[in-house]
Amino acid sequence: MKRDFVYSGSPARIDFGEGKSVSTGEWVGKLGCKRALVLSTPHQKADAEALAERLGSIAVGVFAGAVMHTPVDVTEAAMEIVRHTGADCVVSLGGGSTTGLGKAIAYRTDLPQVVIPTTYAGSEVTPILGQTEGGRKTTVRHAGILPEVVIYDATLTMGLPVAMSVTSGLNAMAHAVEALYAQDRNPISTLMAIEGLRAFQASLPQIVRTPQDLALRGEALYGAWLCGTVLGTVGMALHHKICHTLGGTFDTPHAETHAIMLPHTAAYNAVAVPDLLAPVAEIFGGSVGGGLWDFAKETGAPLALKDLGLSEADLDRAAELATENPYWNPRPIDRQSIRALLQDAWEGKRPSN
Numbered sequence: 001m002k003r004d005f006v007y008s009g010s011p012a013r014i015d016f017g018e019g020k021s022v023s024t025g026e027w028v029g030k031l032g033c034k035r036a037l038v039l040s041t042p043h044q045k046a047d048a049e050a051l052a053e054r055l056g057s058i059a060v061g062v063f064a065g066a067v068m069h070t071p072v073d074v075t076e077a078a079m080e081i082v083r084h085t086g087a088d089c090v091v092s093l094g095g096g097s098t099t100g101l102g103k104a105i106a107y108r109t110d111l112p113q114v115v116i117p118t119t120y121a122g123s124e125v126t127p128i129l130g131q132t133e134g135g136r137k138t139t140v141r142h143a144g145i146l147p148e149v150v151i152y153d154a155t156l157t158m159g160l161p162v163a164m165s166v167t168s169g170l171n172a173m174a175h176a177v178e179a180l181y182a183q184d185r186n187p188i189s190t191l192m193a194i195e196g197l198r199a200f201q202a203s204l205p206q207i208v209r210t211p212q213d214l215a216l217r218g219e220a221l222y223g224a225w226l227c228g229t230v231l232g233t234v235g236m237a238l239h240h241k242i243c244h245t246l247g248g249t250f251d252t253p254h255a256e257t258h259a260i261m262l263p264h265t266a267a268y269n270a271v272a273v274p275d276l277l278a279p280v281a282e283i284f285g286g287s288v289g290g291g292l293w294d295f296a297k298e299t300g301a302p303l304a305l306k307d308l309g310l311s312e313a314d315l316d317r318a319a320e321l322a323t324e325n326p327y328w329n330p331r332p333i334d335r336q337s338i339r340a341l342l343q344d345a346w347e348g349k350r351p352s353n
Contacts, residue, residue: 167258189234
C-alpha cells in the first residue's frame, strides 16, 4: 500500500484523570502566570466562583458571560474585564461556549489558556475559533488559539444532564466522522477518529441508563479528547459548514444542530467515499447515515431541525448560504442537493444509506 501524508502533533498538554482539576493552580504556575481570570457561562457561575476561590490569590476575577456561538460583543465585554484585572491567563471552565470565549480572548491577546471541559464537545484541543457577528459565523484557525493546557476530570461531568451529554457527544463524533474523509487526513488522525467513535458508541447509550457511572463518564471524556484532537489536526467539510450556517444565521443550538445533521451529512458523503466511512458502518450497525441515525434515536437525541424552531421557509436561505462559497468536500456540493438534505434533516427522516 502506498502511503503519502503529513502529520503534525498537537503541542497542547493534556492532564487526564479523575480528580485532576485540583492541579489547576499548579498548571497556571507552570505557564508562568499569576493572575488568572476564570470564565464560564451564566449557568456555571457558581462553579466558576468556587474554582476561583480554590485558586486563591491566583484568581483575579470571574467572567460568567459566555454564550453559544461566541458573539463578538460578548468577547469585547470580557476583554474589558481582562484589561481591568490585568489578567495574564484565562481558565475556562465549561463546554464549548466557555472554551470559545477563552480562545477569542487568546486570539486577541495571546494570553495562555487552561481549559477544564465539563461537556464532550472537544473544541478545547483545536486551534479553531468560530465567532458570530451580524448574523454570520466565521471561522479562524491560528496556532495562538490552541489552549496550552487541558485538564480532563470526569468527576466534573457527573452533573452534565443526560440530554446534553448525548448531544455534545454526537457533536464530538461529527469531528471524527469528517476526519475519516478529510483531504489532509493521516494514519494517526484516522486511528484517533475510529477510537473516539468506538468510545462514544460504548459509553453514550450506557450513560443514558446509568448517568452516575464515573467510568462511563471517563470513557466519554476520552472519546471527546480523541474526536476533538482530530478536529484540530485535519480540515472539516460539508457537515461543519452546514452546522456553522445554521448556528450563525438562525441561532440554532450548537450541539443539537450537530446531532441532527450528522447522519444526513455522513450519508451524503458515504455515496462518494464508502471505503473511508466503512468504519462508521462497522461501529454503528451496518450503514453510515442510517446507523448514526439509529444511534441518535437510541440515545434520545433530537432528530429533526423543525424541533429546534427552524421553519421550513428557512431552508432555502440555509441551502444558499451553505453553498455560496466553494469549499472542498469528498462529494460535489450543489444547492439543490443540499436543499434536499436539509429537508430530510428538517423532517427527521432516517437516511437510507
